[in-house]
Amino acid sequence: MSPSTSQPDAPAAAADRSGAAAIRSVLRIRPFRRLWLVLGAASFGDWLGLLATSVFAASQVQGSTAKGAAFGTLIAIRLLPALLLGPVAGVLADRFDRRWTMVICDVARFLLFASIPLFALTGAGGGLVVGWAAIATFLIETITLLWIPAKEAAVPNLIPRARLEAANQLTLITTYGLTPIAAAIGLSALDGSVRAVTGGNVPVWAEPAQLALWFNAFSRLATALVVAFGIKEISRTGRGAGERAEQGVTRQFTEGWRYISHTPLVRGLVLGIFGAFAGGGIVIGTARFFAASLGAGDAAFYLLFGAIFVGLALGIGLGPMIVRDMSRRRWFGASIVLASASVLALAFAIHLSMAMLGAVLVGAAAGMAFLAGTTLLGGEVADEVRGRVFAVVQIGTRLVLILAIALSSLLVGAGGSRRLTVADLGISVSSTRLLLLAAGVAGIFAGISAFGQMDDKKGVPVLADLWGSIRGRPLMPAEQFVPNGLFVVFEGGEGAGKSTQLALLAERLREQGREVVVTREPGATPIGERIRSLLLDRSGAEAPSPRAEALLYAADRAHHVATVVRPALVRGAVVISDRYVDSSLAYQGAGRTLPVDEVSWLSSWATGGLKPDLVVLLDVDSRTGLSRVAARSADVDRLEAESVAFHERVRYAFLDLAANDPKRYLVLDAAKPVDEIAGLVAGRVEAFLTDPAGIVHPRPAQGPDTSVQPELSDAELVTMERRT
Numbered sequence: 001m002s003p004s005t006s007q008p009d010a011p012a013a014a015a016d017r018s019g020a021a022a023i024r025s026v027l028r029i030r031p032f033r034r035l036w037l038v039l040g041a042a043s044f045g046d047w048l049g050l051l052a053t054s055v056f057a058a059s060q061v062q063g064s065t066a067k068g069a070a071f072g073t074l075i076a077i078r079l080l081p082a083l084l085l086g087p088v089a090g091v092l093a094d095r096f097d098r099r100w101t102m103v104i105c106d107v108a109r110f111l112l113f114a115s116i117p118l119f120a121l122t123g124a125g126g127g128l129v130v131g132w133a134a135i136a137t138f139l140i141e142t143i144t145l146l147w148i149p150a151k152e153a154a155v156p157n158l159i160p161r162a163r164l165e166a167a168n169q170l171t172l173i174t175t176y177g178l179t180p181i182a183a184a185i186g187l188s189a190l191d192g193s194v195r196a197v198t199g200g201n202v203p204v205w206a207e208p209a210q211l212a213l214w215f216n217a218f219s220r221l222a223t224a225l226v227v228a229f230g231i232k233e234i235s236r237t238g239r240g241a242g243e244r245a246e247q248g249v250t251r252q253f254t255e256g257w258r259y260i261s262h263t264p265l266v267r268g269l270v271l272g273i274f275g276a277f278a279g280g281g282i283v284i285g286t287a288r289f290f291a292a293s294l295g296a297g298d299a300a301f302y303l304l305f306g307a308i309f310v311g312l313a314l315g316i317g318l319g320p321m322i323v324r325d326m327s328r329r330r331w332f333g334a335s336i337v338l339a340s341a342s343v344l345a346l347a348f349a350i351h352l353s354m355a356m357l358g359a360v361l362v363g364a365a366a367g368m369a370f371l372a373g374t375t376l377l378g379g380e381v382a383d384e385v386r387g388r389v390f391a392v393v394q395i396g397t398r399l400v401l402i403l404a405i406a407l408s409s410l411l412v413g414a415g416g417s418r419r420l421t422v423a424d425l426g427i428s429v430s431s432t433r434l435l436l437l438a439a440g441v442a443g444i445f446a447g448i449s450a451f452g453q454m455d456d457k458k459g460v461p462v463l464a465d466l467w468g469s470i471r472g473r474p475l476m477p478a479e480q481f482v483p484n485g486l487f488v489v490f491e492g493g494e495g496a497g498k499s500t501q502l503a504l505l506a507e508r509l510r511e512q513g514r515e516v517v518v519t520r521e522p523g524a525t526p527i528g529e530r531i532r533s534l535l536l537d538r539s540g541a542e543a544p545s546p547r548a549e550a551l552l553y554a555a556d557r558a559h560h561v562a563t564v565v566r567p568a569l570v571r572g573a574v575v576i577s578d579r580y581v582d583s584s585l586a587y588q589g590a591g592r593t594l595p596v597d598e599v600s601w602l603s604s605w606a607t608g609g610l611k612p613d614l615v616v617l618l619d620v621d622s623r624t625g626l627s628r629v630a631a632r633s634a635d636v637d638r639l640e641a642e643s644v645a646f647h648e649r650v651r652y653a654f655l656d657l658a659a660n661d662p663k664r665y666l667v668l669d670a671a672k673p674v675d676e677i678a679g680l681v682a683g684r685v686e687a688f689l690t691d692p693a694g695i696v697h698p699r700p701a702q703g704p705d706t707s708v709q710p711e712l713s714d715a716e717l718v719t720m721e722r723r724t
């Protein structure tokens, strides 16, 4: 099994930048819209159910200790099934038809939810009712463990991969943002209105907790019906379904684990998600003590808790809009590191406002990691194993969360606290802070290791990539670096003598028995020749617009590099090209006054970042060069026919580029005699070739190479002209 590689890791909805537009477009997909609506209602019901079951159980017994025990037991029971049934839940989701798995699970949940208030109506004693509520809750949670992997694994099949992130955003915000708030408001509104209507004398069947449980039950029945009859697309007919049904459960189980542990992407995702949840668990487990260490009380604890959820919503809602086209694998790893660094920062917070900011950041980064992680799992994990992977994630996160909360509260409870006075500030150095510190450091390591395992842009600096992505221009991974051969480029204005010098150098090197590839831009390949005539022939009536011109040169260059230059360098040849990237920066950037960094970015994209080892710049006064061209032939091409001012801009752009990177340029006065220039060029090139170890092949550019001023005023031009 391998991750589905049908599409590259394209950031979600790349074509559609606006979050709202992406969400609108995902809602246009009928099966997904239906599923989202019905799951929203079910999630509202579930949150109501969670609150109601616990309140309901507490209301069945007398005395505060018994009430507290009943409430806590039911919450704890919701987490227990993960331990018992976890290992097989995913196997079942991958083994059976996901639609029918979801339908059967929801019908069973409908019956179980309904049974809780029904049992109370039979007149059984409070203990029995709580006992049955506990058993029913346990069974419901067990069934939920089967239902979630089936649902999670089915969603990616309903929507195109480019819309998966928007779909996840919508689902996560609905499930963890809107519906819990709506449920809390709904339950208290229900309580208020029932009491108002009944004058405080509420009959057993109309207890708000009971009504909420009925709502929960019917929302599950509705989900079952909609999935059964309205979203038939969920049924899987994918390849290997029959084969899988014949495999033993144990075999499928071990196969799932092997897949997770042997696939770096999935391994990195799973570890990263667990790390984020462990960090979250530690923050939750220590929050009460942490609030105390700030000298604040319970109110601060609730504020911190709320801040994490506000951050979570911000991260999920706004994250994709901020990072835009950044690789989702990188975004995931970076979010884990950010979440951990924020936990670390919390350890040093000395004021509630700092702690609040830290908590919002923890939540935002965790939300982004969760969104990126779920989207990657949905989009990159092969369908036949997706259920098992989702099961491991959901069960693992529950366990990690419980363990982290339990252990951290135990540790901080056992550890004491000392007060340190630094300057005028009294800082409490408590075990809480030490634990937060340790969790932050461990999380940063987990994030970095997850990042390393999953990185799909190795060699591209992360911060520059992030900054580029935020500005809408992510850096691209460099093409394979070519450490062989020698790449020499001749640049200069019209008639500078490039062709003359290039021919002389090639001849000299060939006489030494070297493989020399002489080439040019534009027009070194058959495709390039056609592009050249589109660009330069004046017989065609229409001249390309400046942007079209830049794109045509870039197209010629991309094909030239891929088919001529790179293969020759890989063979170890000396490649000598008449013009390359600098011509675009000078002519299209400075000459046509297109933004130079954009032209540079375009060329860098076209060449995969391949830079020449040496640029020989033949500098000549523009008028002299143009007159040489005119003397050579009466026919001038489209660019040669441009104004002198244009050619002046080009000339000084070349000089700017050379001044900015003097080691890589050999600038020669092209007014000198041909032989003299040829000797200087040969001297520099032969120095390279006699000591190949001394050639430092330039690494691909990670950002635009720009040192060119696109436009010079007439006054500047005149000044420069006088100087030369």
Ligand SMILES: Nc1ncnc2c1ncn2[C@@H]1O[C@H](COP(=O)(O)OP(=O)(O)OP(=O)(O)O)[C@@H](O)[C@H]1O
Pocket (backbone or CB within 6 Å): 492, 493, 494, 495, 496, 497, 498, 499, 500, 501, 628, 629, 631, 632, 670, 671, 672, 673, 674, 677
């Ligand atoms: N150093 C020089 N001194 C005087 N004339 C020269 C010199 N170098 C080349 N020439 C002449 O100038 C003309 C243009 O030379 P060449 O074709 O080599 O220039 P180029 O830079 O390749 O031109 P283009 O920009 O059109 O490609 C030719 O007639 C050539 O013989």
Ligand SMILES: Cc1cn([C@H]2C[C@H](O)[C@@H](COP(=O)(O)O)O2)c(=O)[nH]c1=O
Pocket (backbone or CB within 6 Å): 494, 520, 521, 522, 536, 553, 579, 580, 581, 582, 583, 584, 585, 587, 588, 639, 640
């Ligand atoms: C590569 C490249 C070239 N140009 C211009 C420069 C010249 O005017 C012509 C090429 O003609 P030559 O006789 O082969 O020198 O094209 C450009 O504007 N941008 C470029 O990237």
